[in-house]
Amino acid sequence: MELGLFLMPSHPPERSLYDATQWDLEMIQYADTLGYQEAWIGEHFTAPWEPIPAPDLMIAQALTSTKQIKLAPGAHLLPYHHPVELAHRVAYLDHLSQGRLMLGVGAGGLLTDSETFGVDAAIGENRTMMSEALEIMLKLWNEKEPFQFEGAYWKANKIEGNPFASYHIYPYQQPHPPIGVTGLSPGSETLKTAGEKGFIPMSLGANNEYIAGHWKSVEEGAKRSGRTPSRSDWRITRDVFVADTDEEAIEGSLNSMMGRQHSEYWIPLFRSLRAVSVFKHEESVDESQITPEYVAKHNWFVGSPETVANKIVNLYETVGGFGALLVTGYDYSETPDIWKKSMRLLQEEVMPRVNHKIAKVKI
Numbered sequence: 347m348e349l350g351l352f353l354m355p356s357h358p359p360e361r362s363l364y365d366a367t368q369w370d371l372e373m374i375q376y377a378d379t380l381g382y383q384e385a386w387i388g389e390h391f392t393a394p395w396e397p398i399p400a401p402d403l404m405i406a407q408a409l410t411s412t413k414q415i416k417l418a419p420g421a422h423l424l425p426y427h428h429p430v431e432l433a434h435r436v437a438y439l440d441h442l443s444q445g446r447l448m449l450g451v452g453a454g455g456l457l458t459d460s461e462t463f464g465v466d467a468a469i470g471e472n473r474t475m476m477s478e479a480l481e482i483m484l485k486l487w488n489e490k491e492p493f494q495f496e497g498a499y500w501k502a503n504k505i506e507g508n509p510f511a512s513y514h515i516y517p518y519q520q521p522h523p524p525i526g527v528t529g530l531s532p533g534s535e536t537l538k539t540a541g542e543k544g545f546i547p548m549s550l551g552a553n554n555e556y557i558a559g560h561w562k563s564v565e566e567g568a569k570r571s572g573r574t575p576s577r578s579d580w581r582i583t584r585d586v587f588v589a590d591t592d593e594e595a596i597e598g599s600l601n602s603m604m605g606r607q608h609s610e611y612w613i614p615l616f617r618s619l620r621a622v623s624v625f626k627h628e629e630s631v632d633e634s635q636i637t638p639e640y641v642a643k644h645n646w647f648v649g650s651p652e653t654v655a656n657k658i659v660n661l662y663e664t665v666g667g668f669g670a671l672l673v674t675g676y677d678y679s680e681t682p683d684i685w686k687k688s689m690r691l692l693q694e695e696v697m698p699r700v701n702h703k704i705a706k707v708k709i
Contacts, residue, residue: 347662347704349697351377351386351673352420352583356607359394361677369679378412380693386420386450386526386548386672392458395611398444399575402439409443418550421450421528425475426463429482430502437487440518447519450526450548451480453536473535486513486524516654516681526581530624530660532556534563541567541575548581548672552625552645554664557582561666567704578669582661585646588691589684592649598684600642603676608638651695656694659703667707 351373357366374385385408387401398404399421408417422432440447453476454460460467465475478497485493486504495502504513517523526546529537540547541564551557561580568575587599599605613636615624623629625636627644642648647657658671673692678685 347658347668347697347700348383349693350382350386350581350670351675352386352388353675354388354390354396355398355675355677356395356603356611357397357677358610361397361679363397365679366677367404367407369682370398370404370675371411372682373675373685373689374408374415375411375691376495378415380690382415382693383670384416384418384432384448384672386418386419386448389423389631390456390459391423391426392462393456395607401486402435403445404435404552405439406442409446412676414446416446418448418450418523418526420526421452423452423454423459423476425454425465425472426459426481427479429450429479429500430486432479433483433486434515435515437515437517438485440523443518444556445519447523447636448546449523450528451476452528455530476536477539484522487517495687529560529563529623532559534560537563537578538567538570540564540569541573543567543598544571544573544575546579546581547575548583550583552641553627555627556624556659558665576669577667580668581670581672582665582668583672583674584658584661585591585641585648586654586671586688586692587646588651588654588688588696590650590655590691595629595648595650595653595688596642598688599646600638602681602684603678604646605638605642607676608641611654613638613641651691651699655696655699655703658700659707662700663707667704 349551353370355370377385387404388396389399390396405417436449447499453472457467460472465472480661482495482500482502492506493504524546526548527536527540527549528550530550537547537560547564549557549560564575587595589595589598622633623638625641625645647654
């Protein structure tokens with residue numbers, strides 16, 4: 347099992363955009379020195395707790411201060427970009443990365459984002475726009491001959507041009523960087539797309555049983571195109587905090603920024619979306635019981651190295667196996683040492699235990 351970071355990025359609303367970005371860059375740099383495989387950086391437009399609207403700008407900075415870690419927008423929200431422009435930006439950034447870029451794409455889950463851009467998410471317009479935008483981007487990268495495309499939302503032309511002016515920017519990685527697709531809801535249509543297209547499936551979720559159903563969506567999509575998806579490609583994002591003891595880990599997570607983020611943002615957001623059930627470890631649990639203390643106990647991977655390793659292995663067994671764990675990053679810029687210790691213990695103490703244990707698991 348590989349290890350990576352997933353940065354929403356999460357920051358308290360009072361943090362300046364500059365300071366928030368500096369902390370994210372510091373996390374990415376530290377992950378690189380520890381040997382984390384990858385870091386995915388989110389994109390949002392109307393979320394004060396997730397304030398970064400341009401992950402590619404952060405990636406461009408991180409490339410200059412890292413050596414091995416792969417970097418990816420996680421994800422560019424395709425309904426809110428013109429696909430021709432975004433295809434050029436991604437291809438250019440791929441050259442700057444010299445092969446260290448991956449590409450996350452999504453339809454966007456915040457209604458305030460879609461309302462800001464005039465997209466009707468209530469009828470699924472964001473998903474159909476994502477599909478059309480991705481089709482255009484792939485055509486630009488994959489097809490060498492000129493074409494004209496007229497869709498429901500965008501027009502795009504690959505011009506024949508002349509010796510002095512023509513379409514000329516293709517990705518560094520051929521035919522394009524590895525593409526990941528995020529999914530949250532049961533029966534996720536975006537994860538079905540991942541299966542159908544052979545993209546990297548990425549599960550965002552809270553409890554193990556909820557996430558286990560995501561692979562069914564991947565397999566359903568794969569059947570459409572006759573593919574056989576590999577669980578080794580599957581990324582799962584979870585909240586993790588490791589300390590020397592379980593007690594220290596609870597103090598560093600629940601009573602610090604992880605707990606504050608869930609108390610002031612994450613749980614209230616899901617209540618407003620009427621989706622707080624994603625946190626339940628059993629369906630019979632009353633929604634009023636969903637508190638930061640509840641999710642810390644039932645959903646987070648918090649504890650000593652042995653405790654966290656056992657929780658990761660339990661997830662692996664419950665979902666039937668997966669290839670990479672992406673750890674959600676939080677803003678510990680005021681107490682960086684405890685977060686960096688957690689990152690280090692996870693890589694050096696937890697993952698060796700995990701890989702030793704799962705080597706004996708029959709899936």
